Amino acid sequence: MIFFKKIGANELFKVFSLNGLSVFFKIIIGFITSKIIAVYVGPSGMALVGNFRNFINIFESIGLLGFQNGIIKYVAENEDDVKKQREFLSTCVISIASISVLLSFVLYYFSGFIANKLFLNGTEYQLIIVVMSICTPWYIASLFLINVLNGFGLYRKVITVNIFGNILGLILSVILIINFNTFGALLSIVLAPTLLFFVSIFYANSVAPFLKFSFQSFQFKVVKNLAEYSLMAFFSSIIGSYVYLSIRNNVIENLSFEKAGYWEAITRISGYYFLFLTTILTVFFLPKLSKSKNIEETSKVFWDYFKGIIPIFTLVMILLFFSRKFVVPLLFSKEFEPTTSLFFWQLIGDIFKAVSLILGYQFFAKKLTLVFIVTEFFSLLILYFSSIYFIKIFDVEGIVMAHAFTYLIYLIVLVAYFRKTIFN
DSSP: OHHHHHHHHOHHHHHHHHHHHHHHHHHHHHHHHHHHHHHHTHHHHHHHHHHHHHHHHHHHHHHTTTOHHHHHHHHHHTTTOHHHHHHHHHHHHHHHHHHHHHHHHHHHHTHHHHHHHHTTSOGGGHHHHHHHHHHHHHHHHHHHHHHHHHHTTOHHHHHHHHHHHHHHHHHHHHHHHHHHHHHHHHHHHHHHHHHHHHHHHHHGGGGGGGGOOOGGGOOHHHHHHHHHHHHHHIIIIIIHHHHHHHHHHHHHHHTOHHHHHHHHHHHHHHHHHHHHHHHHIIIIIHHHHHHOOSHHHHHHHHHHHHHHTHHHHHHHHHHHHHTHHHHHHHHSOGGGGGGGGGHHHHHHHHHHHHHHHHHHHHHHHTTOHHHHHHHHHHHHHHHHHHHHHHHHHHTTHHHHHHHHHHHHHHHHHHHHHTHHHHTO
């Protein structure tokens, strides 16, 4: 009993427990939202939802200027230096607020054009883009506040904000989707994250003194220090989201909205289990990689991941493949039954992706910006062109084949680059 009390009192155990709870809530809420969308919107609506999510990811990264990881790093580093902390946060606030307002104007004045391109002649959804233009600064502000809280090590508050934000978002999404179908689903994607601002501002009271900014405190050197993080975010989030958006539009134009919806469904399922994996990597393995001082220590972290995580992940993929005909109707509806034909190549690609993730995280741990950009750029090029080629031959299944092919090449390249560390 004393042993269990000691474990329960351990701060790291509490953080992991809360984080696990946060991930659990996010996945359950994702399941419920997917089910509601599937029932009330169907595969064609699911495709439009996927397009809009990719578009929002692009604007989210632009709005934060790719500073996410940099904010966490430098806030943590300057924790004991109030002057540096205020200079850093003042620079971030001014920069992010300026770009957010600019983005709002762009969204508002080009709402018709954006709606037409994004929803493929769907000008009836122009109002969605107008609403997004109003909500963007508040959503970006909430993401900024969460990163600041994370930098100060206030993990409980970050996790609590995410849990409450997700629950409020779910309630709003269910109401909007049931009452307005596709329009409601798209509107919920805009409004639900905005609620996060009101939750995060409530929990940010403890760091409020540091958020008092002035234009005199603006420092260009801070922007320079964050530039490398911006470049990484630009390629991983903005270019990546644009490529996925282009692939989906290619499917819609050459195949159908429904088939694009099937691909969106399998992508959502993949996103659920990768949420667990990336959480483990971010919380446990990334700090170890950052602290490793030589090849031997880094090699040990790699092999701890390969031997401890990958066998379990592979087993889950095998179980998921054999239960796919049960999983798809459970998560979506009978309309999505053709999605089961996409599982094999999607899961093969996800195994390659899972193995390569730990190697990719080394780019962030050691700030290998140029190598990251080059590998990311060429992997996205391979994905885009191979998907176009395979779709012509294998129909919608060609996308998941391209996914598997891309991550096989990506894994081979990373293994070759880190060979001395892996096989030390």
